[in-house]
Amino acid sequence: MDTDVQSFAVVNLQRRPVVVETGGFVAGFDPATSSPYINYATPLPGARPTPDDVRALVGAFRGRGLLPRLEFAPDAAPAVEPALRAAGFTVEEVHPYLVCTPATLIPRSSTVHTRGPNGGPALRVETPVSEEEFAAVDAALSESFDGAFAPTAHGTARLRRTQESGGGVRFVRAPDGSCAGGASCSAPAVGTAELAGVGTRPAFRGRGIAGAVTAALTGAMFDRGAESVWLEFSGEGSRRVYERLGYRSQGTRLYMRLEA
Structure with missing residues (x-):
């Protein structure tokens, strides 16, 4: 499921008004806001970024006056977290996620x-x-x-x-x-x-x-x-x-x- 969630994150960011794809990352930007919760990046599943890849990603944010920020499922791209830490990135939060399927959904009143x-x-x-x-x-x-x-x-x-x-x-x-x-x-x-x-x-x-x-x-x-x-x-x-x-x-x- 981690790969599915990560693949979804990539496609969802590609829906942003402005999309930058560089070095195994996809960054989605909305010029209408500077919010870091709207403007962020995510790696492709299995990405193995080099230091140059990370620098290019940071430049895409800095050039727009935005905070370099990523959201991703780490198990779908294990090499990404170490590469980001080496570049000075720090962990903001770790969020568990839950999944529902048609087989597990419990109907309830609206x-x-x-x-x-x-x-x-x-x-x-x-x-x-x-x-x-x-x-x-x-x-x-x-x-x-x-x-x-x-x-x-x-x-x-x-x-x-x-x-x-x-x-x-x-x-x-x-x-x-x-x-x-x-x-x-x-x-x-x-x-x-x-x-x-x-x-x-x-x-x-x-x-x-x-x-x-x-x-x-x-x-x-x-x-x-x-x-x-x-x-x-x-x-x-x-x-x-x-x-x-x-x-x-x-x-x-x-x-x-x-x-x-």
């Missing part, structure tokens, strides 16, 4: 209750259509992640592109018409898809929103022919949510960066 599992108005998982709905999802995810990124027109546009390019965006509408929580999933490639950005606004946590949108997106990707869907998680609470849907532990992804 209805949630805003005041707990046994009460409150029943709300369903929805697909955003209007610009206002995509913007509401972007704002809700920003709040969900404690403002780690600000809601912007570019973020709204990225969500719309995800939905319109074969991926998916799902959300639960709050009683006041805003977004209580949501998630997105990249379009499938090489048989798999990445589900990311699952977030619930603090006021609506504990209502099953994360599980509902995750289940809806996972099922939607299987309907589109994906053989698996994978995601990263933060914390044991999140892990339990995903495991109840049929996600199973599979491997790790490594994040590395080169500070100025």
